[in-house]
Amino acid sequence: xxxxxxxxxxxxxxxxxxxxxxxxxxxxxxxxxxxxxxxxxxxxxxxxxxxxxxxxxxxxxxxxxxxxxxxxxxxxxxxxxxxxxxxxxxxxxxxxxxxxxxxxxxxxxxxxxxxxxxxxxxxxxxxxxxxxxxxxxxxxxxxxxxxxxxxxxxxxxxxxxxxxxxxxxxxxxxxxxxxxxxxxxxxxxxxxxxxxxxxxxxxxxxxxxxxxxxxxxxxx
Amino acid sequence: xxxxxxxxxxxxxxxxxxxxxxxxxxxxxxxxxxxxxxxxxxxxxxxxxxxxxxxxxxxxxxxxxxxxxxxxxxxxxxxxxxxx
Numbered sequence: 001x002x003x004x005x006x007x008x009x010x011x012x013x014x015x016x017x018x019x020x021x022x023x024x025x026x027x028x029x030x031x032x033x034x035x036x037x038x039x040x041x042x043x044x045x046x047x048x049x050x051x052x053x054x055x056x057x058x059x060x061x062x063x064x065x066x067x068x069x070x071x072x073x074x075x076x077x078x079x080x081x082x083x084x085x086x087x088x089x090x091x092x093x094x095x096x097x098x099x100x101x102x103x104x105x106x107x108x109x110x111x112x113x114x115x116x117x118x119x120x121x122x123x124x125x126x127x128x129x130x131x132x133x134x135x136x137x138x139x140x141x142x143x144x145x146x147x148x149x150x151x152x153x154x155x156x157x158x159x160x161x162x163x164x165x166x167x168x169x170x171x172x173x174x175x176x177x178x179x180x181x182x183x184x185x186x187x188x189x190x191x192x193x194x195x196x197x198x199x200x201x202x203x204x205x206x207x208x209x210x211x212x213x214x215x216x217x218x219x220x
Numbered sequence: 221x222x223x224x225x226x227x228x229x230x231x232x233x234x235x236x237x238x239x240x241x242x243x244x245x246x247x248x249x250x251x252x253x254x255x256x257x258x259x260x261x262x263x264x265x266x267x268x269x270x271x272x273x274x275x276x277x278x279x280x281x282x283x284x285x286x287x288x289x290x291x292x293x294x295x296x297x298x299x300x301x302x303x304x
Contacts, residue, residue: 057289064286100291106236146234146292171235197271 001026001214004041006060007155008033013048013084013194019064020194021045024210030211031154033065040137043080043213044071046087048139048192049211058101058142059089068094073179080213081125081186085140088188097179097188099147101140103212105171109141116125116177116191123180126142128211136191138169145172148212155179163189222267222275225298226283229260234292263287266302275299 003026003172007014014030031038035050037042046169052064063109068090075081083091089101104110118132147155152173155161163178170190179190193206230236236258243257265282267277276299288295 008259056286060286060289100289102234102292103237105237107241148233148291171237 001042002017002040003028003043003045004031004038005029005045005047006033006067006197007047008049008051008086008090010053010125011086012047012050013086013192016043016192017047017084017194020023020197020206020210023155023197024214026210026214031067033062033067036066036070038070039074041074041079043082044074044082045060045089046071046083047194048085048087051086051090054086054142057089057093058086059091059093062086062090063093072096075181075186078183078185083124083188084192084194085143085190088115088190089142091186092186096186097181099173099179101142101190102146103142104140104144104169110143110169112137112169113141114138114169114191114211116205117164117166119161119164120180122159123162123178123184123187124214124215125178125213127215129208133166134208135203136193138160138191138202140170140190143171143172145176145190147176149153149172152176156180162187163191184217187201221256221302221304222269222279222280223300223302224263224265224267224275226263226287226295227260227297228263228283228288228293228295229258230239230292231294261287271275272299272301 005017093096116134116136122198165177168175179189193209196203197205238259239257246254267275
């Protein structure tokens with residue numbers, strides 16, 4: 001797999017993501033948000049951070065970066081697109097995933113290890129996990145997933161909810177921590193699997209996410 | 221030249237935790253009559269346009285393109301002619 005990690009002004013999880021991908025022998029490049037020619041990558045990753053300072057709304061300015069045209073084309077072509085934390089915020093602002101990430105219900109920044117339920121273990125992002133309860137780090141002030149009731153009902157009905165918080169740490173609609181699009185190739189999540197890939201650092205539960213990506217898409 | 225004043229607020233159905241915290245603090249400070257608080261955003265945007273109608277059209281387009289997220293936010297605006 002050949003992957004690109006998109007660097008926006010204010011990205012700060014890009015290096016962690018590159019290191020994690022390399023740990024699983026993925027060929028990875030960091031590409032600028034101003035680049036437009038990234039068609040030969042199999043997967044595009046939008047990392048965590050504070051793109052454009054999170055001014056206006058998280059992800060609202062980054063959505064208009066030149067690379068987002070390519071990201072939309074890649075998504076439409078069925079390539080893997082993943083947005084983690086700020087990347088998730090960008091994907092919703094860009095309309096690639098429904099809903100929006102809003103300020104946490106209890107004001108303040110949450111930095112913690114939280115219990116996560118893998119709600120859909122049959123996705124290209126979760127299929128390598130051998131259990132459905134894991135722990136992942138979260139670090140966000142605007143991580144409350146919000147969508148109207150009809151959208152949440154549709155996400156549930158179509159099995160697009162991939163991850164849920166065991167305890168609703170930020171007040172998200174229906175405890176949603178990560179969703180994918182209808183086609184199943186675009187995934188946005190607030191937890192940080194790239195920060196949980198080394199048991200030396202106390203948590204390796206993110207490894208299943210990266211292992212899942214390496215399983216060919218048509219094999220279940 | 222026209223000056224647009226755009227007021228962005230959450231739709232009534234959307235939880236506004238900042239507003240709730242401010243309301244609670246106002247209550248603690250003795251402002252017992254405060255019934256609710258909503259926090260929003262305010263933009264002043266100067267536009268070059270030939271007519272007020274043209275300025276209004278531009279203002280609405282740019283607000284919907286960037287200033288609001290229609291999932292959760294709504295807006296209103298005032299528009300007046302000003303000197304450059």
